[in-house]
Amino acid sequence: MKSDITVAMSNEEKQWGMFCHVAVFVGYVFPLGNILGPLIIWLMKKDEFDFVDNQGKEAINFQITMLIASVVILILCWVLIGFLLLPIFFIFNLIIPIIAIVKSSKGEAYRYPLCIRFIK
Structure with missing residues (x-):
């Protein structure tokens, strides 16, 4: 999904897309929660919503x-x-997901900077 294309998107789809980014903060509570949180949400909702995928x-x-x-x-x-x-790493890893949360809550697809795309 490209960020320059605006499509009608339900609030539920925007929320689940945002939850993918919010879930990274689970890593501050559980080891590897920063990966497992978004992974669980993605696996649950990827077939239902393209934005969440x-x-x-x-x-x-x-x-x-x-x-x-x-x-x-x-x-x-x-x-x-x-x-x-x-x-620097700590601040970067804290600020960038917050930016992603704000963008995705508006329905804008966010692409992380300096990111290796393992899953395509």
């Missing part, structure tokens, strides 16, 4: 990318560079 894949791909980045940053902590990157 698109936004669920985006949220999952971004969180897998962030998991890989966090492993790299932790490895870089051994050479002290990682300690400089940790606050």
